[in-house]
Amino acid sequence: MTGRHTWWERYGFARLRRWWHALAWPTRVGPRLAVAFLLVAALLPMIGLIAEREQRITGARDAQVDAQDLARVTAAEIGGGVQDRGRLDSAAARPYLDDLKRQTGGEVALVDLRRGSVTGTTPAGAAGLAADPDGQIAATLRDGLIRAVTRHGAGSEAKLMVVPIRTADDGIVGALVLDYSRLYEQVLATSAHSRRLTVAAGLTGMAVALGLGWAFSRGMVRDVRRLTQAATRYAEGDYDTRAEVKSRGELRELAEALNTMAGRIAQRRAELVDLATTDPLTGLPNRRALRAGMARELEHARRRGGPFSLILLDLDHFKAVNDEYGHIAGDLVLRQVGKILQSQVRATDLAGRHGGEEFAVLLPDTGRDAALCTAERVRAALSHTPIEFQGHAVQVTASLGVVTYPEHGLTSEELVRRADVALYAAKRAGRDRVHSPPTA
Structure with missing residues (x-):
């Protein structure tokens, strides 16, 4: 007996209580609306039945009053x-x-x-x-x-x-x-049609209310699900997703507010990404963007089995420019070097500031010979383009190191290290020149 009681309390009652809560007041919007519309719709036939009952009672009362009046008149005539x-x-x-x-x-x-x-x-x-x-x-x-x-x-x-x-x-x-x-019976039969119409109107109202409620709740729940799915996709990183609803009123206003918020967040995110990956002085991609680009292009080269080249560029005697003309002139030189560098590479190449007076160029699908030609073109453009500053022509040259995947390395670290070694080899050889390590 004790075991049965414990089992019922532990399992049966708990399950019954969960079912009751689920049926009495569901937690999801759709079932809640369905229950609410069902309750409202059920009131209509109930009102119809109550009205029919009142009509029947009224008819019975009228028949009784008519019979009473007729009997009383007749009784008075007989008694008289x-x-x-x-x-x-x-x-x-x-x-x-x-x-x-x-x-x-x-x-x-x-x-x-x-x-x-x-x-x-x-x-x-x-x-x-x-x-x-x-x-x-x-x-x-x-x-x-x-x-x-x-x-x-x-x-x-x-x-x-x-x-x-x-x-x-x-x-x-x-x-x-x-x-x-x-x-x-005659009096009730006279009002029977009206009573049937009352009940039919109640049942029709119930059917219409249920139909409208189903259509309304279906559309509302569908739009709520769309809003939820849009918010979920946005939370998962799909920043281009937007909420679309067919309802009007508050749900549409909510969707528009969410879309406005998503647009502003995407704009702020783009600004933050731009700040995080762009050099503020030259406007070129910074070291972080170059590293990400190199990892991406190396993966691309590995999948396709094609080449990939890297150019490291360091300005010659840049400290002397700062010492002679000041840091304002040095900043101007760095900005102009960035513009010259971009003018000499392809749209598919990625030119950025690696740090200080050092720049880098990523050359996708480019072999060693083509990379050396690009590096020589950049070197020549720099050496033949004086930079004007307060009436002075500042002459700038650069030393460049060129490496190619897979001849000079298989990883980003190895390629950057070999390119840096090649760059300083160019400096030791007299500066204003391009150097590339020999292939194995």
């Missing part, structure tokens, strides 16, 4: 003709009873004070109406109150109206019993 208290004249009363039956379609009976049926529209009907199993007729004969009685038979229900018959001096001489079941 009674001369001897306690005696009812059946022959005089019959025309009134027949007229009442034509109006209501139900049997009518007169009951005297001894609760014996005096007369009725038919003998069988009079006998049945005069029966008083629940004592309601006797009670009316005693207190003179009008009573509406419902008798249940074998598979049927009879609606009776019991009205006291009074003489001119307000004495009770009997009771009129009217079966107004047909009048009751």
Whole structure:
């Protein structure tokens, strides 16, 4: 017993509670909207059923009031003709009873004070109406109150109206019993169409509400998912992604706000990347960008089995320029060297400032001979282009070292080291020249 109780508490109750929470109030937007629309839609047929019930009750009340009025008028006419208290004249009363039956379609009976049926529209009907199993007729004969009685038979229900018959001096001489079941059914049948329309309108409203709710929630959930997916892709590094929704209103405004935010973040990121990879003085790619470019081009060369060359360039006697003309002139020289360097290389090449007065050029898909030609062209352009500064012509030359993958190295570090050695070999040989290590 203890084991069963523990199992139920540990597993059964916990699982039931989870199911209840999931069904009663889901955590996701789609199921929440579905439950909300279902509850709202369910109210419409409920309202229709309540309205139908109220119409039925009103119809029943109207039938009862009509029967009561007719029976009371008839009872007053019969009572007004009674001369001897306690005696009812059946022959005089019959025309009134027949007229009442034509109006209501139900049997009518007169009951005297001894609760014996005096007369009725038919003998069988009079006998049945005069029966008083629940004592309601006797009670009316005693207190003179009008009573509406419902008798249940074998598979049927009879609606009776019991009205006291009074003489001119307000004495009770009997009771009129009217079966107004047909009048009751006629009144309800008259309002049946209206009641059916009410219920149908409720059910139609429920179907329309469910359809609109489904369409609305489907579109809303789809757009929420699109917003979530766009935010996820952006968080994963896809900075070009943008949110697209079909809804109008707040969701579209949210999508536009997210897109605006993404655009601004992408712009700020581009600015930060530019600051991180660009030399602020010359505007050329800096050492970090050159390293990334070299790694990329080496990987490309390995995959395709093609060559890749690197040029390292160092200005000759640059310290003398700073000493003679000042650092402003030195900065101007570095900027002009950068422009000259870019003018002498291809658009596919990457020229950047390696640091200080040292520059580098990455030459994708370029062998040693072509790289030496490019380096010589750069050297010549520098040596033949004086740089003007405050009326002075500053002459600048450079020493260049050229290496090629895979002849001079297989890694970035090895290529940079060999190019640096070649550059200083050019300086030792007299500067203003190009040098490349011999191939193995």
